[in-house]
Every structure is written in structure tokens, then in C-alpha cells.
Amino acid sequence: MKVGLITIGNELLSGFTTDTNAAWIGQRIGEVGGVVIWHLTTQDSREDIIRSIESTPEDVQVLIITGGLGPTHDDITATSLYHWAQTETEFDEDYWKELEEKFKNRNVTIPEINKNQALKPIDGEMIQNPVGSARGIRINKNGLDIIALPGVPAEMKAMMTLSVIPLLDENIHNPIHNQTLRTTGIMESALAEKLEPILRETKVKLAFLPKLTGVDIRISSADTNEISELRDAIFHAVGKYIFGEGDILLEEAIGKLLIKKNLTIGVAESCTGGLISDRFTNVSGSSVYFHGGIIAYQNKVKITELNVKKETLETFGAVSEETAIEMAKGIQSRLQVNLGLSSTGIAGPGGGTDEKPVGLLFIALAHAKGVMTKKFNLTKKRIINKELASQAALNMIRIHLTRD
Amino acid sequence: MKVGLITIGNELLSGFTTDTNAAWIGQRIGEVGGVVIWHLTTQDSREDIIRSIESTPEDVQVLIITGGLGPTHDDITATSLYHWAQTETEFDEDYWKELEEKFKNRNVTIPEINKNQALKPIDGEMIQNPVGSARGIRINKNGLDIIALPGVPAEMKAMMTLSVIPLLDENIHNPIHNQTLRTTGIMESALAEKLEPILRETKVKLAFLPKLTGVDIRISSADTNEISELRDAIFHAVGKYIFGEGDILLEEAIGKLLIKKNLTIGVAESCTGGLISDRFTNVSGSSVYFHGGIIAYQNKVKITELNVKKETLETFGAVSEETAIEMAKGIQSRLQVNLGLSSTGIAGPGGGTDEKPVGLLFIALAHAKGVMTKKFNLTKKRIINKELASQAALNMIRIHLTRD
Numbered sequence: 001m002k003v004g005l006i007t008i009g010n011e012l013l014s015g016f017t018t019d020t021n022a023a024w025i026g027q028r029i030g031e032v033g034g035v036v037i038w039h040l041t042t043q044d045s046r047e048d049i050i051r052s053i054e055s056t057p058e059d060v061q062v063l064i065i066t067g068g069l070g071p072t073h074d075d076i077t078a079t080s081l082y083h084w085a086q087t088e089t090e091f092d093e094d095y096w097k098e099l100e101e102k103f104k105n106r107n108v109t110i111p112e113i114n115k116n117q118a119l120k121p122i123d124g125e126m127i128q129n130p131v132g133s134a135r136g137i138r139i140n141k142n143g144l145d146i147i148a149l150p151g152v153p154a155e156m157k158a159m160m161t162l163s164v165i166p167l168l169d170e171n172i173h174n175p176i177h178n179q180t181l182r183t184t185g186i187m188e189s190a191l192a193e194k195l196e197p198i199l200r201e202t203k204v205k206l207a208f209l210p211k212l213t214g215v216d217i218r219i220s221s222a223d224t225n226e227i228s229e230l231r232d233a234i235f236h237a238v239g240k241y242i243f244g245e246g247d248i249l250l251e252e253a254i255g256k257l258l259i260k261k262n263l264t265i266g267v268a269e270s271c272t273g274g275l276i277s278d279r280f281t282n283v284s285g286s287s288v289y290f291h292g293g294i295i296a297y298q299n300k301v302k303i304t305e306l307n308v309k310k311e312t313l314e315t316f317g318a319v320s321e322e323t324a325i326e327m328a329k330g331i332q333s334r335l336q337v338n339l340g341l342s343s344t345g346i347a348g349p350g351g352g353t354d355e356k357p358v359g360l361l362f363i364a365l366a367h368a369k370g371v372m373t374k375k376f377n378l379t380k381k382r383i384i385n386k387e388l389a390s391q392a393a394l395n396m397i398r399i400h401l402t403r404d
Numbered sequence: 405m406k407v408g409l410i411t412i413g414n415e416l417l418s419g420f421t422t423d424t425n426a427a428w429i430g431q432r433i434g435e436v437g438g439v440v441i442w443h444l445t446t447q448d449s450r451e452d453i454i455r456s457i458e459s460t461p462e463d464v465q466v467l468i469i470t471g472g473l474g475p476t477h478d479d480i481t482a483t484s485l486y487h488w489a490q491t492e493t494e495f496d497e498d499y500w501k502e503l504e505e506k507f508k509n510r511n512v513t514i515p516e517i518n519k520n521q522a523l524k525p526i527d528g529e530m531i532q533n534p535v536g537s538a539r540g541i542r543i544n545k546n547g548l549d550i551i552a553l554p555g556v557p558a559e560m561k562a563m564m565t566l567s568v569i570p571l572l573d574e575n576i577h578n579p580i581h582n583q584t585l586r587t588t589g590i591m592e593s594a595l596a597e598k599l600e601p602i603l604r605e606t607k608v609k610l611a612f613l614p615k616l617t618g619v620d621i622r623i624s625s626a627d628t629n630e631i632s633e634l635r636d637a638i639f640h641a642v643g644k645y646i647f648g649e650g651d652i653l654l655e656e657a658i659g660k661l662l663i664k665k666n667l668t669i670g671v672a673e674s675c676t677g678g679l680i681s682d683r684f685t686n687v688s689g690s691s692v693y694f695h696g697g698i699i700a701y702q703n704k705v706k707i708t709e710l711n712v713k714k715e716t717l718e719t720f721g722a723v724s725e726e727t728a729i730e731m732a733k734g735i736q737s738r739l740q741v742n743l744g745l746s747s748t749g750i751a752g753p754g755g756g757t758d759e760k761p762v763g764l765l766f767i768a769l770a771h772a773k774g775v776m777t778k779k780f781n782l783t784k785k786r787i788i789n790k791e792l793a794s795q796a797a798l799n800m801i802r803i804h805l806t807r808d
Contacts, residue, residue, distance in 0.1 A: 011613045013440040015430030016584065016622060019423060022445070026419030036417040037452075041426070041443040048441075055459060072596045072612055111597045152614060154788075180420065189537075192476045193515040199477065208476050209415045210556060218420060267699075273685025274678035277699045281677025284753055284786055292705035294698050295671075295681045301696035301739060305709070335705060349688055382688055384558070 001034040001171055004060035006052050007041045008067035008077055009151060021066050021156055027247075028160055033175020034062075034168060044068050049080040056144065062168060063144055067151030069134040071114045077148055078119065078137060085141045087123040095120070099133055127163045131155045136163070176220055179227045181234055183241040184214035184250060184395050191215055194238050204230050212384065213250075213391040214243075243398055250394050251279040251286075257401045258289040258339075265397070266335035267293035268306050268327040270318065271345035271361065275390045291335045296327065306330035319344050319356055324364035325371050332366040339400075340366035343393050347382045359385055363393045365400055372400055405438040405575055408464035410456050411445045412471035412481055413555060425470050425560055431651075432564055437579020438466075438572060448472050453484040460548065466572060467548055471555030473538040475518045481552055482523065482541060489545045491527040499524070503537055531567045535559045540567070580624055583631045585638055587645040588618035588654060588799050595619050598642050608634050616788065617654075617795040618647075647802055654798045655683040655690075661805045662693040662743075669801070670739035671697035672710050672731040674722065675749035675765065679794045695739045700731065710734035723748050723760055728768035729775050736770040743804075744770035747797050751786045763789060767797045769804055776804055 005025060011017040019041065026036045038060060042052040044067070056063055068077030082089055096118040103110040117133050120126050127136030127147070134150040136159050147164055149156045183191060188210040192199075195217075199206060204226045209216040217234060219227050235242060244253040258265060267276050267290075277293035280286050296302040299313055307330040308323060316322040324344050332340025345361030352358035359378040364371055376392055378385045409429060415421040423445065430440045442464060446456040448471070460467055472481030486493055500522040507514040521537050524530050531540030531551070538554040540563050551568055553560045587595065592614040596603075599621075603610060608630045613620040621638060623631050639646060648657040662669060671680050671694075681697035684690050700706040703717055711734040712727060720726040728746050736744025749765030756762035763782040768775055780796055782789045 011611060011622070012427070013430050013443055014434050014582070015427035015432075015440075016613050016620060017615065018427040023416070023419035023422040026417050028419075030418050036419075037447055039417055039445040041445075043441055051461075057455075070612075070614075071593055074611055108594075111593050113596060113600075114593065153616075154783075178418070189475050189515045189518060190512075192517060196517070207415060207478050208474075209420050210474070211421070212557070216415075216420060218415070269678075269681075272682075273690075274673075274681030274697060274699070275685075277673075277678030277701075278676075278682045278790075281679075281699070281701065281751075282787060282790070286677075287701050290701055292699045292701045292709070293678060294709070295678070295685075295696045297685065297691050297694055297696045305696070305698070305738070334709070347685075379558075381558075383686060386682075386686070 001168060002059050002061050003029050003034050003036045003168075004056045004063045005036055005039040006049075006056075006063065006065045007039070007151070008044050008049060008065065009041075010043050012041050012067075013043060021151065021153055024153070024157060025064060025066075025160065028165055029168070030178060032165060032169045033177075035176060044074055044076060046076055046080040046083065049077060050084045053081075053084055053146070061145065063146045064164070065146065065148040066156055069117075069136070069148065069150040070152075071111065071117055071133070078116075081137060081139060081146070081148055082121050085121070085123065085139050087121045087139070089119045089121050092118045092120045092126075095126075095135070102133070127159055129155055129159055130162060131158045176222055177224055177227060179219045179231055180246055181217045181219075181231065181242050182214060182244050182248065183217065183238065184243055184391060186215065186238070186241045188215045191217070191238060191241070195234060198230070198233050198237060202230055206230070212387055243395070249279075249283075250391065250398070252283050254394055254397050254401070255280075255283045255286055255289065257398065261401060263339055264289050264291050264337040265339040265341060266291050266331040266337040268331035268340065268342040269293060269295045270297065270302070270327070270343055271347045272343040272386050272390050272393065273297065273347075275386050276341065276343065276393055279390055279394065291337050294331060294334070302327065306334065317356065319346055319360055319362065321362050321364070321373050321375065324362035324373060325366070328364035328366035328371060338368065339397065341393055341397060343389050345376075345378070345385070345389055347385045348380055349382055361385070361389050361392070363389070363396055365396050367400060372396060405572060406463050406465050407433050407438050407440045407572075408460050408467045409440055409443040410467065410469045411443070411555070412448050412453060412469065413445075414447050416445050416471075417447060425555065425557055428557070428561060429468060429470075429564065432569055433572070434582060436569060436573045437581070439580060448478055448480060450480055450484040450487065453481060454488045457485075457488055457550070465549065467550045468568070469550065469552040470560055473521075473540070473552065473554040474556075475515065475521055475537070482520075485541060485543060485550070485552055486525050489525070489527065489543050491525045491543070493523045493525050496522045496524045496530075499530075499539070506537070531563055533559055533563055534566060535562045580626055581628055581631060583623045583635055584650055585621045585623075585635065585646050586618060586648050586652065587621065587642065588647055588795060590619065590642070590645045592619045595621070595642060595645070599638060602634070602637050602641060606634055610634070616791055647799070653683075653687075654795065654802070656687050658798055658801050658805070659684075659687045659690055659693065661802065665805060667743055668693050668695055668741040669743040669745060670695050670735040670741040672735035672744065672746040673697060673699045674701060674706070674731070674747060675751045676747040676790050676793050676797065677701065677751075679790050680745065680747065680797055683794055683798065695741050698735060698738070706731065710738065721760065723750055723764055723766065725766050725768070725777050725779065728766035728777060729770070732768035732770035732775055742772065743801065745797055745801060747793050749780075749782070749789070749793055751789045752784055753786055765789070765793050765796070767793070767800055769800050771804060776800060
């Protein structure tokens with residue numbers, strides 16, 4: 001099934017909002033074997049919305065539209081769609097009563113401007129919204145199945161899951177399957193070169209998806225046996241860089257390893273400023289192995305809370321292998337955990353010197369048999385450095401745990 | 405100046421990658437007074453790329469294309485563009501030598517597959533890439549100014565900043581100006597109702613941009629006086645919810661307040677798991693006021709590292725106002741800082757009870773004159789709860805500091 005997507009809103013085009021809905025919709029459609037082949041973002045004027053619907057490629061069977069169904073003056077998707085489909089509307093008294101009740105339960109008086117959300121088309125259906133007040137619309141016109149949903153992610157997602165996906169699932173034949181292998185610690189071109197002999201032999205579609213912290217390899221085919229064979233060949237060639245499959249995150253992969261080996265961990269962070277702990281605790285159930293962390297942003301905190309020696313800081317500096325080692329050992333003994341992980345570096349943009357430039361990073365992992373350390377030279381950008389440093393630190397745990 | 409944007413890649417349509425480039429480009433274009441009016445995402449086949457270029461609306465003057473300029477087999481933007489524009493290519497020996505040199509300096513042998521990146525069109529220009537090996541392409545055809553850039557964000561951004569923006573800046577007349585007021589702690593419909601009298605009176609364009617953690621209000625006009633008047637009226641009506649203007653983040657606004665008042669802060673996190681500290685330390689220069697944090701994910705860490713009383717945990721539980729208060733006071737005294745901020749809650753999806761359901765949150769702020777606390781009932785979703793909790797906690801600091 002070929003799906004088209006139109007996302008509506010000047011705020012998307014102007015970049016005031018990043019469109020995360022499109023990726024989410026693409027994934028869900030892919031999971032039921034469909035494929036989004038075209039995605040247009042347009043301004044929120046009636047003229048632009050209608051022009052966009054009309055420019056939908058002919059091979060699109062289902063057109064999903066998101067955004068512009070809210071209560072305010074700039075929400076004009078519904079009226080534009082009704083105009084294009086030439087359908088009249090009527091006021092839905094039942095739904096209005098339902099809305100009034102909903103707001104009453106929350107001790108809020110319903111604003112009058114919500115009234116336009118109770119309109120419904122005569123030639124179409126409404127799609128229930130279990131989260132908010134804006135219902136979805138489904139209209140079939142000129143052989144195109146059009147589904148309009150609100151742009152608020154929580155509402156759109158609930159409605160896709162409850163109503164739209166089950167609807168599409170029935171209409172899909174001969175689905176394409178995907179398998180993703182997630183790597184970290186190797187560049188795209190090096191990965192491509194290592195896989196070149198495999199790529200030359202296979203007819204199966206393979207894509208490299210480089211991200212800041214790693215490269216995903218995606219295998220696509222209608223034949224699951226072909227996928228499985230190619231997957232094994234790739235594992236054979238570059239398996240040591242693969243931390244997981246599907247949409248697993250590195251922090252989830254590490255969580256599984258820690259649970260399997262029955263190990264606990266604590267984190268001592270300087271330059272990453274809480275990001276490593278944040279990533280650990282994004283994983284549901286992480287409290288089993290993640291006991292806690294100390295963010296020692298100032299040197300005095302490194303001394304009082306992590307037992308880093310004053311002399312170490314004076315002799316080698318806060319950003320040094322020696323300090324990283326003492327931080328890792330410090331958190332390991334303070335929290336009485338099996339593994340102590342630390343980061344110290346110069347995130348930037350200021351604070352660099354010739355000897356210790358912005359981007360310099362030391363990470364250390366204290367384990368039962370000693371301490372593993374690594375030095376990196378990252379970029380000049382603060383947020384990117386935090387992200388890369390947290391990835392390198394997490395990957396160090398993976399390397400340690402898979403090496404044993 | 406009206407700009408069109410085509411982003412290329414099956415990984416964007418399938419949702420394996422979230423398109424963050426589009427928002428970034430929209431913002432940069434807006435800053436120099438241009439406007440992105442159309443954005444299409446297409447599959448990476450030659451046919452689709454050419455069809456997309458041909459479907460560009462007639463009022464688009466500059467068309468930016470991103471993605472598919474890398475070295476691997478699925479990077480076909482350049483050849484598609486040359487095919488569409490009917491231009492031949494030649495091998496750029498100088499650039500190839502430059503590339504070889506670059507790789508040599510990094511102690512990496514240049515893969516042969518990078519050779520296609522040294523091709524250049526006869527009827528067009530190349531755009532330098534200061535970060536990676538894929539250069540950009542500029543071709544003018546049928547009155548449309550086409551600029552193709554790599555999709556890797558760091559490379560695209562560097563090239564936009566260095567080459568493309570300066571080029572566009574010269575071509576812009578009668579720019580539209582934007583002013584954004586950022587609110588938190590109030591719903592979109594409540595905000596719209598409070599501003600309804602102002603909205604009714606003005607002809608200036610005003611948009612509400614709801615996000616998970618707040619609503620942005622954007623004023624747009626070619627007349628900066630009109631913007632300034634409307635801005636003042638909005639401040640008069642809902643100023644207490646506005647934490648800043650432009651693209652300032654809540655953590656940046658708080659940083660400015662803390663510096664102004666010469667105060668230091670430490671954070672004790674349970675359910676937010678490091679996210680509050682991460683947000684503080686995303687701000688360059690935050691080490692002046694942010695001294696550190698303790699992530700007490702397990703109860704024993706709350707006792708040993710934050711001096712929370714065992715009896716408090718036993719009597720009231722880890723998720724309670726009493727524990728939040730002791731955590732806030734604990735971090736305040738441990739790190740010897742002016743303000744101690746704490747969070748404790750049930751992030752979910754598991755761990756909820758009838759009495760203490762998933763989404764329950766307590767935050768506390770210990771300051772010079774006492775402790776401020778607040779209770780929330782958030783959602784059932786872990787990552788959303790962490791985000792909302794960190795926002796509520798940061799907003800508590802803002803409310804405290806602006807109330808004084």
C-alpha cells in the first residue's frame with residue numbers, strides 16, 4: 001500500500017517546530033507493510049492545502065493529512081478539506097455535549113472557540129480522539145482515501161494506533177519487510193568498504209543511514225529469507241560494531257547486558273552533565289542496574305562527592321586521564337556498585353587551551369579487575385560533544401561487557 | 405524571497421531518521437527574511453528526484469535540495485540533478501588530491517568509492533564543504549536557482565552558514581519579521597481565550613505553536629512597529645507565563661536570572677534521572693551557577709548521598725512531598741549552594757499504585773527563606789513524564805526568582 005503524507009503548518013516550514021510526526025507515521029506504516037512514498041509540508045492557507053491535495057502523486061492510495069484541526073483561528077484544515085471535497089457540514093450536538101462533559105470533569109469551562117470542533121461533514125466520517133478535543137476526518141474522493149488528523153503528537157499517535165492503522169492493515173498485500181542493524185564506533189565509508197564484497201553479490205536492497213552517533217544498516221526485501229541471509233553475512237563482516245537490531249537504543253542494549261550479567265552501575269559525570277544518566281534512566285526498568293550518578297560540574301564537587309584527590313586536580317587538571325580514573329573509582333565505591341563510569345572533558349565552546357582544546361574527552365570505566373580508559377578528540381560544538389561523549393562512554397561499557 | 409526545499413531519502417519517509425534539517429533550514433532562511441513555502445520529501449530514485457524538482461511550485465525562486473550526496477551506492481542526487489539539467493561532468497583532479505590529503509592527515513586511507521565525490525558539472529558550481537568530503541552543487545536552470553547539499557546535519561549546516569545564506573541574503577527585499585514569545589504552564593486554548601480581545605483588534609498575523617512543554621506565540625509582520633505594539637499588549641495580558649523571547653530555552657532564561665541574582669544551584673534528581681542537570685549543562689557558561697547534581701535513583705543513594713532520613717522514606721515513601729523536601733535541602737547543604745532543586749515521581753510505565761499512580765510527581769526548591777513544593781499528575785508515558793517534570797522543576801525556579 002502506497003501512502004502519501006501532507007503535514008500542514010507554517011511553523012513546520014519556518015522551523016519553529018521540528019516535524020517528528022512524519023517519522024513516527026512512516027515507521028507505523030512500515031510496520032504493517034505499507035510505505036510512505038511522498039511527504040509534502042505546506043503552508044496553512046486554504047489555497048495551499050487544496051493545491052497540496054491536488055498534487056498528490058497518482059500512485060498514492062491513502063493520503064494522511066496532519067495539523068490544523070485545533071480550535072484557534074489558524075486551524076483551517078477541516079474547512080479546506082470540505083471545500084475541496086465539496087461536502088456540506090452539520091453541527092454535531094452529541095459531540096458538543098460530550099466535549100462539554102469532558103471539560104467539566106477537568107473543572108474547566110469549555111471555551112466558545114471549541115465549537116468549530118463539533119462540526120462534521122455530510123459525506124464523510126469522523127475519527128475519535130481519545131486524548132484531545134479535535135476529531136479526525138475521513139473522506140473518500142476520486143478514489144483517494146483521505147484521513148485528516150490533528151498535529152499534536154500525542155493525539156495523532158493515539159488516533160493512528162486506535163483507528164487508522166487497523167483500517168490500513170486490512171488493505172495491505174505483499175508487504176516489504178525491513179531489518180535494521182545498528183552500529184556505533186565506525187564511519188559510514190569504512191563500513192561501506194568492509195561490506196563492499198557483500199554488496200556486490202546481493203540483489204537485496206541495503207541502505208546506510210548515518211547518524212551523529214553511529215550508522216544504521218537497513219536491509220529491505222519482500223522475502224524474509226533473503227533478509228536473514230544478508231543479515232548473517234553482515235554480522236560476520238562487521239559484527240563487533242553492531243550493538244543491536246531494529247530500533248533498540250544503545251542504552252537499552254547495555255541495560256540488557258547488565259541484567260544478563262547481574263551487574264550494577266553508577267555514573268560520575270563532568271562534561272556530559274547528566275546526559276549519560278538521563279539516557280540510562282530513559283529505559284524502563286533501569287532502576288534494577290542503574291543505582292545513581294553524581295554530576296561533579298565544579299572541582300569542589302569532584303573532591304567532596306567523588307573523593308578525587310586535590311593533588312590529582314592540581315597536577316593533571318580536571319580534564320585528564322588521572323581525574324577520569326579517580327572519578328570512576330569514586331562513584332564505584334560511593335554507590336557500592338559493580339561498575340563506575342566517568343566522563344571529563346571540555347564541552348566548549350569556551351574553556352579550551354592549546355594543550356587541552358575544546359572537544360578533548362577522557363572516559364573511564366572502573367570494573368572488578370581494573371580500570372579501562374579512552375581519550376577522544378571530538379568537535380567544537382557543545383551539544384554535539386555531550387551527545388558524542390555519552391555515546392562513547394556507553395559504548396565503552398558495551399565493549400567491556402562483550403569482551404569478557 | 406520564496407524558498408522551496410526537497411529532502412531526499414527513503415530513511416526520512418520510512419521514519420528511520422527524523423528530519424531535523426528542514427526545521428533548521430526554515431529558521432535560517434527566516435532569519436535573513438526569506439520564507440520556506442514548500443517542502444517535499446521524496447524517495448531516493450532518479451525518477452522520484454526528477455519528478456520532485458519538476459513539481460516545485462512556480463513562485464519558488466530558490467530550491468534547496470538535501471541528501472544523497474554521500475559516497476555510497478544509494479547516493480544519487482548529483483547524477484539525477486545533472487541528468488535533469490542536461491549537463492555533463494568532469495573529474496576534478498585538484499579536489500581528489502585535496503581529499504586524499506585530508507584523509508591522510510587523519511591516518512585513514514581514502515576508500516575508492518569516494519571517487520564519485522570528485523566529479524563536477526560543466527554547467528554549474530561546486531560549494532565547499534568544510535566538514536566532510538561531499539561538496540554541494542549549484543545549478544541555475546529555467547530561472548530556478550538550485551542548491552544541493554549533503555544530508556548529514558553538521559555538513560549541511562556548515563555549508564548553509566558559510567556559503568548559502570550569504571548568497572541568499574543579497575537577494576532579499578521587503579523581508580517579513582518574526583517575534584516569538586515563549587510561554588510555559590498554560591494550555592493553548594486558555595492562552596487563546598485570554599488573548600481573544602487582542603486578536604480581535606489586530607490585523608497582524610499571530611500564530612500559536614503548542615509544544616509538549618509550552619506554547620509559543622509568534623507575531624509576523626513586515627512592519628516592526630506593529631510587531632512591537634502587539635508584543636507589548638500580549639505581555640500586558642499574559643506576561644507571567646512568558647519566560648523569554650526568540651528561541652531562548654527555559655534553562656537559558658533561568659541561567660540569566662541566576663547570574664543576575666548571583667545565585668548558585670544544585671539538583672537532586674530521582675524520576676528525572678539526570679535530565680534537569682543535562683538541560684542546565686546544555687547552556688554554555690552554566691558552570692558559573694550550576695555546581696552539580698546527584699541522581700538518587702535508588703533509595704539507598706537518597707539516604708547516603710542526600711541525607712534523606714530512612715524514616716521519611718518508610719513513613720511517606722520515596723515519592724512524597726516530604727522526601728522531595730529532604731532531597732532539596734540535602735543537595736543544598738551537600739553542595740553548599742544557594743538553591744537546591746529536587747524531583748521525585750513515578751515516571752512509568754510500571755511502578756504505579758492506586759494511591760500513587762504513574763505520573764505522580766513532587767518537586768521542591770530549597771532557597772534562603774524556606775522550601776517551595778508542588779505536586780503534579782502527569783501522563784502515563786515515561787519519556788514525556790521526564791520532559792514535563794524537568795520543565796515544571798525549571799519553571800519553579802523561574803517563578804521563585806521572578807516573584808522575589
